[in-house]
Structure formats: structure tokens, C-alpha cells
Amino acid sequence: MNYIQKDPIATGVAAGPRHRESVREMDDDEGFDLVQYWRLVRKHWLSILLLGAAGFLTASWYAGTVVPMYSASTTIVIDTSRGATTGVGDNYSYFYAAQMFYQTQQTILGSRELSERAAARLNPFEKDRLIRIVEPGFVDKTVATVTGTVRSFFRTPPKETGSVPTRAAAAEPGLTRYGAVIQGGKTVTPSRDNSQILHVSFRSHDREMAARVSNAIADAYVDYTAESRSTLSEQSGRWLAEQVERMRQKLTESQNALQAFQVSEGLVTLADVENLASARLQALNDKVAEAQKSYEELSKRYGPKHPRLIRAKTELDGARAQLNKESRSIVLDTEKRFELAKLENDVKSNQEVYELYLSRFRQLDVSTSDTISPVYVLDRAQVPGAPFSPNKQRIVTLGFIGGLFFGALLAWLREKLDNTIHLPNQMEQELGIPTLGAVPYLGREESREGRRMAKKSRDNAPFSVERYYSHHSKSPFSEAINHIRTGILYSNAEKVPKTILISSAVQHEGKTTLAVNLALSLSQLGNTLLIDADLRKPRVHQITRDKHNAGGMVELLVGQASTDDVLLKDEGAERFTVLKSGVIPPNPQEILSSRKFDQMLENFEKVYDYIVIDCA
Structure with a gap:
């Protein structure tokens, strides 16, 4: 105007x-003003509410048509104190007690080999049922198609790689397919309190198969652990048997060498030789002492040229000469005694090692049949009563909130792109x-x-x-x-x-x-x-x-x-x-x-x- x-x-x-x-x-402030945005919402409240209702209906349709997913969990305990063995089992117990052992067991539970073993425990009817329940529905196919199309624009398709069949797959044709299904739905999680507990879960559209497969995985793991322990015990037994036989032969050889040396040198044991030499030296020392005493007594009575004193002097010199000769003889036999001591030590050490291996072998033989497995199932999976996915309430709520947000965003863009004066x-x-x-x-x-x-x-x-x-x-x-x-x-x-x-x-x-x-x-x-x-x-x-x-x-x-x-x-x-x-x-x-x-x-x-x- x-x-x-x-x-x-x-x-x-x-x-x-x-x-x-x-x-x-409205205020002249061009900055961020909540009042302006509130007025914007009031101005376009109908369109925002309609888009919110559209999001609500779309989310409700999706939540009602998507196939529900069930999850069943089996609790497994790994108690290393129950599985300790003797013999070579010291190393095995150390392996169980190592900090990385539980992570290793978690990796084994999540391996494809264990999935194949779990699939082998299913009967033909359960296997067919396992394959049928993973067939995607219309909604899943639509979502997968859209998702795959979008991803194809941002990444190159992976190169084809040949799959290596496992032993279980080679044992039964088609088992790899079932194992792949189990591998895709399996989840292994440790306990939150860092205890010796692992949780094995399996997700499926069939609630009964979720519990069945979860228990099959746990049973396959227990069997796998028992087989591994049995194989290790067999290998340890064979190795101990070989060591016992080798040490027995070595002990026999050392005993024969000791006996031959004693016979050739006319010696008995090193202790007898030392006792005999000691006795002879003691007798000669006594003889020298007695001659010395007699000489001293006679020297007090008689002069140097007296026949009795001269005879006592001759006896003392003879006793001393005999003692010196015996001492030189003992020194000359030291090398033979060293050789005898070496042979006796060899026999003794071989005897101790032989007895140690023999004792471990006998203990391992007993523990193989009596040892309790360190792995056992604490709680078996039960058929879930309700699905864990989809969370319909959350989907509908997010759909409604997303619709409102999209409506508010469109209203904001409309206001920003509108160059007219209102x-x-x-x-x-x-x-x-x-x-x-x-x-x-x-x-x-x-x-x-x-x-x-x-x-x-x-x-x-x-x-x-x-x-x-x-x-x-x-x-x-x-x-x-x-x-x-x-x-x-x-x-x-x-x-x-x-x-x-x-x-x-x-x-x-x-x-x-x-x-x-x-x-x-x-x-x-x-x-x-x-x-x-x-x-x-x-x-x-x-x-x-x-x-x-x-x-x-x-x-x-x-x-x-x-x-x-x-x-x-x-x-x-x-x-x-x-x-x-x-x-x-x-x-x-x-x-x-x-x-x-x-x-x-x-x-x-x-x-x-x-x-x-x-x-x-």
C-alpha cells in the first residue's frame, strides 16, 4: 500500500x-530462535502430523508383516579345576589355566567346524526345517533388494572365492549348507563378570529350532572337548610308554657297564672300597702309633745302641714305610674310584628318571578313565515364549517420530525455499x-x-x-x-x-x-x-x-x-x-x-x- x-x-x-x-x-533476530521454530510448527502442524501418521502406518505395516525372530541361549561352564590331569597333564592344566584359554574356547564355539558338527546332530526332518525357516519373506526380500542396490553404488562386489569343505561336510553331502545357516544365526558371548561362563545363542524364525540348534551347538562343543582331551591323552600315553621303554634300556645299559667295570677291576661298590681303604689306613696308623710308643718307652731305659732299642727303631721305620706305601696305593686308585662313582651316578639317575616316567604313565592310565570333563552345560536352551525381534513398539515409535521429523524438515525447507512474503x-x-x-x-x-x-x-x-x-x-x-x-x-x-x-x-x-x-x-x-x-x-x-x-x-x-x-x-x-x-x-x-x-x-x-x- x-x-x-x-x-x-x-x-x-x-x-x-x-x-x-x-x-x-515475529522478532527481528535472524539467529536461532525457538519461538520462530515453534511458530513454524504451528503453521504447518497439519502436514507434519499427516507425515507422522504416514510414518506410523508404514512402521505398523512393516512391524506386522516382518517375520518374527526368536533367540534361544545355552549356558556353558568351563571349569578348569575339574579337568586337571596328571602326568603330562601338568602342561595341559597350565594350558587350561592360561588367560587366553577362554578366548580360545570362545573362538572354537564360533568356528564353522563346530557349526558343522552341530548340523550333523540334527535329523533329516530338522535339517529341512532349518532350511525352510530361513527363506526370506516379501518384506525381507524387498528390504534386502533395496539395501543391496544402495550398497552396490558405494562398494565393489567381492571376489568369488572357493570354499574349502570341512571334514563334516565331506562326511555327509549337503552338510555345509546347514552349517552355513547355523553359522549365520549363532552368537557366542562371554559372561559380563569375566567368569568361566559362555552363552551360546541361536536366532531363528522358528522358536523350537532356535532352542534345538542352540542345544546342538553346546552338545557338539562338549563332545569336541572330550574328543580333544581323549586324543591328547592317547598321544601322551604313547609318548610316555616310549619314554619308559627308552629309560629302561638306558638303565639296563648303565647297570651292565657298572658291573663289568667292577668285575674287571676287582672292585665292589664305591662305598665298600672307601671303607676298606679307610680300615687299612686306620690299622697302619695304629701300628705306627704303637711302634712309636714302644720306641719312646725303650729310649728312656736304654741307650741308642741297645739291641732292643735298635729293634724298636727298625719296627717303627717299617710301620711308617708300610703306611706310606698304602697311602701311595690309595692315591693311585683314585681314577678308578672316580670312574666307579660316575658309573654308579649314571645308574642312580637313570633309575630315578625311569621310576618317574613309570609313575606318570601309571597315573595317566588311571586319570584317562576317571577325569571329569572341564566343560559342561549349566542351563540348556528352552523354547522362547516371545520373539526378540522385531520390537514392534520401538519400530512404531521410531516410525511416528521419523515421520514427524521428516514433516518438520520439509516444513523448514519449504520456509527456507519460499521467497514470498507472508x-x-x-x-x-x-x-x-x-x-x-x-x-x-x-x-x-x-x-x-x-x-x-x-x-x-x-x-x-x-x-x-x-x-x-x-x-x-x-x-x-x-x-x-x-x-x-x-x-x-x-x-x-x-x-x-x-x-x-x-x-x-x-x-x-x-x-x-x-x-x-x-x-x-x-x-x-x-x-x-x-x-x-x-x-x-x-x-x-x-x-x-x-x-x-x-x-x-x-x-x-x-x-x-x-x-x-x-x-x-x-x-x-x-x-x-x-x-x-x-x-x-x-x-x-x-x-x-x-x-x-x-x-x-x-x-x-x-x-x-x-x-x-x-x-x-
Whole structure:
């Protein structure tokens, strides 16, 4: 809406009646404002709610058509203290007690070999049932197709690799297929408290097969562990038997060597030799001591040349010579004693090793039949009562929330991509033009109320939305018109606007409705003239009560009619005059830009307090 005089003093904008949006002014802050987003949601609440309902229905359909998935779990305990064996079992117990042992067992449980063993425990009917329940349904096929198509754009297909059949697959044709199904649905998880417990789960569309296969996997693992222990015990037994025989032969050889040496050297055991040598030295020492004592006693009685003293001296020297000879003889036999000691040590060590292996062999023979397996099933899988997937409540909730989010996102994009002006503050932000007011939309309720008030009016005038102000002057619509009137009059304190031009960018924006109602509002303050300057599609003549066609502005400008002939006094409002457009000329722009049009406005300004021009 523009208001003009000879020199335009201000410019203003008002929203037309075809805008259904709220007329509340929003903050000028262009940053993140929750209030703005809340108003956006309120504005598009219906579309957002419809998309939320669509997401809810789609998720409900998917949750109702997808095949339910059941999961059954078997609990296995690995107690290393129960499986300790003797003999070579020290190493085996250490292997069981190692920290990585439980991770190894978890890997064994998740291996394909164990899946094949579990499949071998199923009967033919269960195997066929296992294959049938993995056939995908319509929804699964659709989802798989879409997912595969999307993934194909982002990655290259994997290279084909040949599969190596396991021993179980070679034993029974087609077993690999069943093993692959079990391998795909099997899950092995350790206990959360780092205990010696493993949980083996199997997922299937058949609740009974879920429990059956889970127990089959656990049984196959227990058997596999027993077979492994039995194989290890057999290998240990054979190795111990070989070691016992080897040590027995070695012991025999060392005993024969010791005996041969004793016979060849005429020796007994090293202890007997040492005892004999010690006894002989002791006897010779005693003899030397006795001769020494006798010599000393005789030397006290007799002189050096006495025959008895000389004989005692000779006996002492002989005893000493014999002792020295025996000592030299013992030193010469030291090498033989060392050799004898070495042979005796060999026999002793071989005897100890032989007895040790023999004892371990006997203990292993007993433990093979008496040892308890360290692996056992604590809780067998039971047939699940309810599926774990799909979680229908979560799917429906996510579908509804996703629909609402998608709807809000579309509303946000729509607002961002929309370059039209819907609210007064947008005009100020985009064009920098001050807003004088906004006219609310007249819906069915407002129109019905206007007709009712028109029937009660004194002039009994027919209802027209362009004359809504005169029908219902106390309505919010009329209050908005008065607000615009006040904004125009106070827009310039020095010179009050007198000539006001109403225009619009496109048709059907409520230009004529605003012009007529604004003129009716100004007529309450003074004489007001409404000029229909829309020379292409004039409309003012349709709402006037003129029953004769005396011409209009065009006829006045070209001199075919006088002022008194074309001015129409409105019967429904005091001080309100209307000047129709008249005949539609071929050149409207030249007429409106002519000097005669300016002179006409100058003449009218001298007569009327306010002039409202309804222009194209």
C-alpha cells in the first residue's frame, strides 16, 4: 500500500485478505530462535502430523508383516579345576589355566567346524526345517533388494572365492549348507563378570529350532572337548610308554657297564672300597702309633745302641714305610674310584628318571578313565515364549517420530525455499519498508457475521466484503483497518498524508478491498473521495449503488463529463464519495501520467480531506 501526494512523504505496506498466515509479528533476530521454530510448527502442524501418521502406518505395516525372530541361549561352564590331569597333564592344566584359554574356547564355539558338527546332530526332518525357516519373506526380500542396490553404488562386489569343505561336510553331502545357516544365526558371548561362563545363542524364525540348534551347538562343543582331551591323552600315553621303554634300556645299559667295570677291576661298590681303604689306613696308623710308643718307652731305659732299642727303631721305620706305601696305593686308585662313582651316578639317575616316567604313565592310565570333563552345560536352551525381534513398539515409535521429523524438515525447507512474503516483519526485513498494519483474512465465519450485520444496518445494503467496514465496524477486520488509518495519519507529523494510493504486485491480493474499507474508515474523520484508477480491471463500480452509468474518471479527463456527473455520493456512509474509472481506455498509462490527472487531484484536494486511489 502506498500513500502519495505531490511529493510522496512515506511508504507503507499492509497484508491483503488472501493471506491465511498469522498476523503476529515475529522478532527481528535472524539467529536461532525457538519461538520462530515453534511458530513454524504451528503453521504447518497439519502436514507434519499427516507425515507422522504416514510414518506410523508404514512402521505398523512393516512391524506386522516382518517375520518374527526368536533367540534361544545355552549356558556353558568351563571349569578348569575339574579337568586337571596328571602326568603330562601338568602342561595341559597350565594350558587350561592360561588367560587366553577362554578366548580360545570362545573362538572354537564360533568356528564353522563346530557349526558343522552341530548340523550333523540334527535329523533329516530338522535339517529341512532349518532350511525352510530361513527363506526370506516379501518384506525381507524387498528390504534386502533395496539395501543391496544402495550398497552396490558405494562398494565393489567381492571376489568369488572357493570354499574349502570341512571334514563334516565331506562326511555327509549337503552338510555345509546347514552349517552355513547355523553359522549365520549363532552368537557366542562371554559372561559380563569375566567368569568361566559362555552363552551360546541361536536366532531363528522358528522358536523350537532356535532352542534345538542352540542345544546342538553346546552338545557338539562338549563332545569336541572330550574328543580333544581323549586324543591328547592317547598321544601322551604313547609318548610316555616310549619314554619308559627308552629309560629302561638306558638303565639296563648303565647297570651292565657298572658291573663289568667292577668285575674287571676287582672292585665292589664305591662305598665298600672307601671303607676298606679307610680300615687299612686306620690299622697302619695304629701300628705306627704303637711302634712309636714302644720306641719312646725303650729310649728312656736304654741307650741308642741297645739291641732292643735298635729293634724298636727298625719296627717303627717299617710301620711308617708300610703306611706310606698304602697311602701311595690309595692315591693311585683314585681314577678308578672316580670312574666307579660316575658309573654308579649314571645308574642312580637313570633309575630315578625311569621310576618317574613309570609313575606318570601309571597315573595317566588311571586319570584317562576317571577325569571329569572341564566343560559342561549349566542351563540348556528352552523354547522362547516371545520373539526378540522385531520390537514392534520401538519400530512404531521410531516410525511416528521419523515421520514427524521428516514433516518438520520439509516444513523448514519449504520456509527456507519460499521467497514470498507472508508476514509483516518479512517486508521490513526484505525490502526495508515500514509496516503500517496487516489485514486479517476473512473466512467463512467472518463473512457469515458480516452478512448478519448487513441485514441489521439502516440502509439495508447488500453484503460485500469490500464494504465489510461499514457492515461490522467493531470486528477485528475493522480494527485492523483503523490501525492502518492511524499509522498513515501519524507517519508524518509535519504534514499529514492526504492522497493515498493503494496498489499491489499481482491481482487478487485484496487491493480494492483495502482501498474501499480504508476510504470508509477515513470518511469517519472527514470528507473522503475514493478514485478507481485501475483502468485495466476496475472493480469499484461493482460495489457502488449507482443505477445509472454517467461515466467516470476517464470521461472527466477527456472532457466528456463534468465533475458533478461522475462523482457518486455513497448512500451507506456519510462524507464518502466515489469516482468510478469509467470506460476502459486503450492507453491507461498515458492517462494516469498526464497533466490533466495531476490537475484533477489538485482540484479534489481542495475539496476533500482524504483521497484514496485504487490503482492497478
